[in-house]
Amino acid sequence: MNLTAMTRLLAESEPVVRLTPQARILAAVLAIAFMLLILDLIRRDKLLERYSIVWFLLGIGMLLGAIFPVALEWLAKAMGVRDVTIALFSVTLLILLALSLNFSVIASRQSKQITRLAQQSAIDGVEEQTEEVEGRDR
Amino acid sequence: MKKLVFIPAWNEENSIEAVISDAREHVPGADIMVVDDGSTDRTAALARRAGALVASLPFNQGVGAAHQTAYIFALRHGYEICGQLDGDGQHPASEVARLIEEVEKGADLAVGSRFAGNVNPDIPEYRSTFARRIGQRMFSLLVSTSTRQTFTDTTSGMRALNEKAMHLFADRYSSEFAEVESLQQAVRAGLVVKEVPVHMLAREHGRSFIGPLTSAYYIFKTLIVLLIGQLRPRQVEE
Numbered sequence: 001m002n003l004t005a006m007t008r009l010l011a012e013s014e015p016v017v018r019l020t021p022q023a024r025i026l027a028a029v030l031a032i033a034f035m036l037l038i039l040d041l042i043r044r045d046k047l048l049e050r051y052s053i054v055w056f057l058l059g060i061g062m063l064l065g066a067i068f069p070v071a072l073e074w075l076a077k078a079m080g081v082r083d084v085t086i087a088l089f090s091v092t093l094l095i096l097l098a099l100s101l102n103f104s105v106i107a108s109r110q111s112k113q114i115t116r117l118a119q120q121s122a123i124d125g126v127e128e129q130t131e132e133v134e135g136r137d138r
Numbered sequence: 139m140k141k142l143v144f145i146p147a148w149n150e151e152n153s154i155e156a157v158i159s160d161a162r163e164h165v166p167g168a169d170i171m172v173v174d175d176g177s178t179d180r181t182a183a184l185a186r187r188a189g190a191l192v193a194s195l196p197f198n199q200g201v202g203a204a205h206q207t208a209y210i211f212a213l214r215h216g217y218e219i220c221g222q223l224d225g226d227g228q229h230p231a232s233e234v235a236r237l238i239e240e241v242e243k244g245a246d247l248a249v250g251s252r253f254a255g256n257v258n259p260d261i262p263e264y265r266s267t268f269a270r271r272i273g274q275r276m277f278s279l280l281v282s283t284s285t286r287q288t289f290t291d292t293t294s295g296m297r298a299l300n301e302k303a304m305h306l307f308a309d310r311y312s313s314e315f316a317e318v319e320s321l322q323q324a325v326r327a328g329l330v331v332k333e334v335p336v337h338m339l340a341r342e343h344g345r346s347f348i349g350p351l352t353s354a355y356y357i358f359k360t361l362i363v364l365l366i367g368q369l370r371p372r373q374v375e376e
Contacts, residue, residue, distance in 0.1 A: 115199055115313065119207040122193040126171065126211060129191055 017083040018073065024066045031062035054099065139242065141168035142217040143234065146204040146295070147225030148175040151184055154225055158188040164231035165221060165238065171211070172225065175204040181225070201295070202316030209304040209311070221298040229296045233336040237298035246329035247303045249289070249321070250296035250336035253278075273353040277318055277360055284364045285325040289333055293317045296336060303329055306373055315363045322367045 019027075038055050041047035065072050065088070076087035143161045147154055154172065161170050172185035176198035185192045193207050205222065212220050221238045223229035233250055240248035253274070277292040295317055299307075306327050312319035324331050 115203045115206075118195045118197065118199055119203060119210060122173070122195045122207050123211050123214070126191050126193045129186070 017085060019066075019069055019084055019088075024069060028063055028066035031059050031066060034062070035059040058095065139218045140216055141165065141219045141221065141238065142171060142208070142212045142215075143168045143221040143223070143231070144171040144173055144208040144212075145185075145190075145223055145225045146173045146175060146201055146208070147177065147181050147185070148198060148201075148204075149177045149179045149181060150225035151177075151179040151181050153227040154181050154185050155188045157223065157225055157227055157229075157231075158185060158190045160231040161221075161223065161234070162189075164235045168221065168238075169217070171208060173204040173207050175199060175201070200313050200316075202311050202313040205316055206307060206311040209308040213301065213304050213308055217301075219298060219300055220304060222295065224295050228338050228340070230337065230339065233338070234296060234298065236336070237296065237334055240332050240334055241298045241300050244330065245300075245332040247299045247324050247331045248297065249291070249331065249333050250294050250338070251289075251291035251333045252294065252336065252338050253290040254333050254335040270353065273356060276357045280357075280360055280364050281318060281321050284322050284368055285331075287325055287331065289321055291333070292321060296338070309373065312363065315360060318360055319363050319367055322364055323373070326367070326370075327373045 035056060038047070038052050038059065042049060042052050069084075072084050072088060075091065076082070076084045079087050079090070081087045081090070143165050145154070145157055145161065147157075150157075158170055158172070161168070169191060170189075171191040171193060172181070174182040174185065174192055174194040176195050182192050182194050193211060195204065195207065208220060208222065219238055219241050221234045223231060223234045229250070237248040237250055274291070274293065278288075278290050281289045281292045303324060306324060306329065307320060310323075312323075321331065
């Protein structure tokens with residue numbers, strides 16, 4: 001490949017690799033199934049609404065991407081990536097990374113809360129004990 | 139002064155009674171409390187029978203949470219000084235009494251050191267493995283550097299502290315690296331921290347297995363913990 005060809009390739013701003021119709025149908029079906037799963041989890045009290053919203057938004061995003069491929073192409077163009085699938089992968093990875101970090105923060109907070117609860121219960125136990133001793137002395 | 143001597147204990151049924159009576163003998167007038175950190179043996183029952191107060195954590199939470207339980211309790215019940223010693227019998231209560239004296243004389247936190255008072259620091263009278271000694275040295279170096287104050291026994295759980303220090307630790311206390319990090323925390327908050335040479339005994343029961351790899355891992359972890367500690371906002375008491 002000579003220099004001119006490379007320059008022409010670099011200058012190419014339109015994404016060249018697009019999603020195939022099959023891939024779009026599959027994505028749409030998966031997105032709908034995913035959202036139904038979320039709804040079912042909420043319905044059966046397996047998932048708090050608080051944590052479901054973000055997953056639901058993700059499902060909607062997936063569906064929109066499948067229905068309007070232009071959005072994905074615009075995204076790829078904005079990122080300077082010529083392959084729509086790569087843009088999709090990168091964005092998905094980033095979202096998952098942010099979500100799992102968010103869950104680590106939640107887990108840390110809950111572990112701190114559990115410790116406080118355990119300490120409070122231990123202290124309650126001592127107070128009961130001292131009341132008993134005082135009762136006996138009286 | 140209202141004093142509390144507490145003993146963090148996790149499955150120490152073999153030694154807990156002796157530690158309680160030792161504490162009662164050498165720190166007269168203090169209330170004695172065992173913080174039972176989710177023991178599955180008879181530690182809590184024996185401690186109660188020996189007449190100590192018993193704070194039982196419902197599950198094992200680590201030594202930091204156990205210490206903090208005692209500080210919260212002490213503050214709520216108006217104790218002015220807390221002394222603490224391990225439940226395995228390594229800490230003679232007579233030495234804890236000396237630490238309490240240091241706090242009465244004006245230190246906010248007094249820490250017993252096995253290595254501070256030896257004539258020859260290369261031969262600690264306290265028996266220890268080579269890996270542990272190297273680890274101890276590294277901890278000391280790290281903590282002393284970060285606090286600009288010399289500490290020779292950073293993992294010592296034999297301590298005495300006043301309300302000011304209890305407030306600091308009740309607010310935030312490391313759950314994993316309680317002893318090491320709390321020194322840095324106290325110095326940074328401007329507390330008067332005093333290291334006192336003490337005598338400790340070899341373990342009566344049980345052994346802790348700390349090999350070279352674990353040591354290296356601890357050192358690395360301590361380094362990270364202390365670096366983050368340097369970046370934390372200072373807690374200021376009063």
